[in-house]
Amino acid sequence: MAPKVVCVVGPTATGKTKLGVLLAKEFHGEVVSVDSMQIYRGMTIGTAAPTPEETEGVPHHMIAVADPAEQWSAARYAAEATPVVDDILRRGKLPFLVGGTGLWLDALVRGHGFAPGRTGGKVREELMREFDSGGIGPLLRELGRVDPVSAEKLHPADTKRILRALEVYRETGKTISSHDEETRKLPPRYDAVYIGLRFRDREEMRRRIDLRVDRMVEQGLLEEVRTLLRSGLPRGSTSLQAIGYKEFLGVLEGNCTERDAVAEVKLRSRQYAKRQLTWLRHIPGIHWIDWGETRDFGRAFQISTEILSAEGLG
RNA sequence: GGGGGAAUUCCAGAGCGGUCAAAUGGGGCAGACUGUAAAUCUGUUGCCUACGGCUUCGAUGGUUCGAAUCCAUCUUCCCCCA
Numbered sequence: 001m002a003p004k005v006v007c008v009v010g011p012t013a014t015g016k017t018k019l020g021v022l023l024a025k026e027f028h029g030e031v032v033s034v035d036s037m038q039i040y041r042g043m044t045i046g047t048a049a050p051t052p053e054e055t056e057g058v059p060h061h062m063i064a065v066a067d068p069a070e071q072w073s074a075a076r077y078a079a080e081a082t083p084v085v086d087d088i089l090r091r092g093k094l095p096f097l098v099g100g101t102g103l104w105l106d107a108l109v110r111g112h113g114f115a116p117g118r119t120g121g122k123v124r125e126e127l128m129r130e131f132d133s134g135g136i137g138p139l140l141r142e143l144g145r146v147d148p149v150s151a152e153k154l155h156p157a158d159t160k161r162i163l164r165a166l167e168v169y170r171e172t173g174k175t176i177s178s179h180d181e182e183t184r185k186l187p188p189r190y191d192a193v194y195i196g197l198r199f200r201d202r203e204e205m206r207r208r209i210d211l212r213v214d215r216m217v218e219q220g221l222l223e224e225v226r227t228l229l230r231s232g233l234p235r236g237s238t239s240l241q242a243i244g245y246k247e248f249l250g251v252l253e254g255n256c257t258e259r260d261a262v263a264e265v266k267l268r269s270r271q272y273a274k275r276q277l278t279w280l281r282h283i284p285g286i287h288w289i290d291w292g293e294t295r296d297f298g299r300a301f302q303i304s305t306e307i308l309s310a311e312g313l314g
Numbered sequence: 315g316g317g318g319g320a321a322u323u324c325c326a327g328a329g330c331g332g333u334c335a336a337a338u339g340g341g342g343c344a345g346a347c348u349g350u351a352a353a354u355c356u357g358u359u360g361c362c363u364a365c366g367g368c369u370u371c372g373a374u375g376g377u378u379c380g381a382a383u384c385c386a387u388c389u390u391c392c393c394c395c396a
Contacts, residue, residue, distance in 0.1 A: 075348090
């Protein structure tokens with residue numbers, strides 16, 4: 001039987017971090033962050049990474065462990081987070097996977113591994129060159145020959161995935177569709193209990209996000225971005241894809257006013273939250289806790305406690 | 315006070331007599347997602363008893379077989395001269 005873990009999920013600004021800490025304290029657990037941006041060092045304000053006060057002494061893992069200049073990926077995350085989770089289990093504690101990066105969470109929980117090939121790899125570079133010179137047409141035709149299942153499924157505009165599908169084939173001689181098919185059948189590595197946080201009302205979510213962004217600015221987001229840049233971060237870094245950072249980069253470069261940047265960050269954040277909700281809808285069995293006008297953590301804690309107890313944890 | 319310009323579907327903004335429920339972008343909504351995932355990609359977006367029908371393009375009234383597109387008046391806004 002797969003070991004049990006608890007996942008605290010939900011879109012941005014719903015309070016996953018706080019609930020995670022409350023529960024970890026109660027259930028003798030440790031937190032493993034599942035966040036593609038909190039992974040990078042020096043990005044605490046803009047990613048709302050938990051501060052030492054907020055962790056309340058609960059050990060947190062996979063936060064600020066990467067250099068912002070590095071290119072992390074779901075695969076690398078899963079590879080590094082898995083032993084961390086296992087170690088927590090070995091010590092008889094309960095892992096709380098807390099975060100909003102859907103793919104990373106799935107990769108960790110299901111533990112399927114990814115097919116070979118990576119960003120920056122030789123084959124990928126080669127494919128990029130071919131794409132630049134010949135467009136997607138020839139590549140899509142090639143995919144149609146070697147992996148018709150993927151070619152059929154992928155939209156012609158979905159360059160990224162078309163290249164990746166070809167990459168897997170060229171690297172391994174096997175198709176990504178067969179790889180996916182096989183890994184889908186594998187039993188998950190962990191038996192996850194999902195607790196989801198969300199707002200009942202979209203407007204309320206929006207207000208919460210706006211508030212959060214305003215607070216980030218007050219706490220010095222601009223300065224944080226400036227410091228990050230001073231460390232000689234390459235412009236194309238994955239870490240700079242983070243919402244808040246890419247917009248404030250524009251402010252520092254004088255391409256946009258802080259006021260506009262703030263509005264942009266709020267907008268992109270709520271669009272992101274929507275995508276997170278879409279992702280989460282495909283996970284069956286999430287125990288949702290709906291926030292009303294206020295986030296009543298006392299109540300959420302109580303509900304979660306009951307859920308976890310019913311699951312035999314605690 | 316005089317002269318000129320503009321009013322379009324949630325927003326910006328095309329359209330300049332029929333092929334217009336109205337390009338395009340944004341936003342909204344929905345979806346996808348197996349090595350960049352806070353990324354990337356897709357669909358949809360007036361109403362309906364829906365392969366057809368109905369009501370829209372500041373307002374009213376005209377011209378015309380036919381108008382968002384032409385004319386008149388009115389309303390609002392912008393610019394210029396006073």
